[in-house]
Amino acid sequence: MPQVWSVEDVTDENLARVKRIAALHARVGLLEMTNHEFLDQSFREQRTTFADGTTVTTELDAGTATIAAEL
DSSP states (O other): OOOOOSGGGOOHHHHHHHHHHHHHHHHHTTSOEEEEEEOSTTSOEEEEEETTSOEEEEETTTTEEEESSOO
16 A cells, blocks of 8 residues: 655655555556566565556565556
8 A cells, every 4th residue: 555654755756656556556456466476586576467467567676666557
C-alpha cells in the first residue's frame, strides 16, 4: 500500500509515486500473480507477472520499480 510517512514527506514527487503505486494496485490487485522470479543471485532484482500481462521489475539496491504496462 502506498504511504507518505509524515507531513514533511508530502512532496509533489512523493505524491506522484503514491499515485503510480495506487494505479498499479487498482490494475492488478484482484488479478492472479502468474509468475515471480529472482533475476540475480542475491535476490535483490525480481520480476512479478500478473494475469493481464503486467510485469513489475524491482531492483531493491537501486530503489527502482519498472512497470511494463501503461497505467
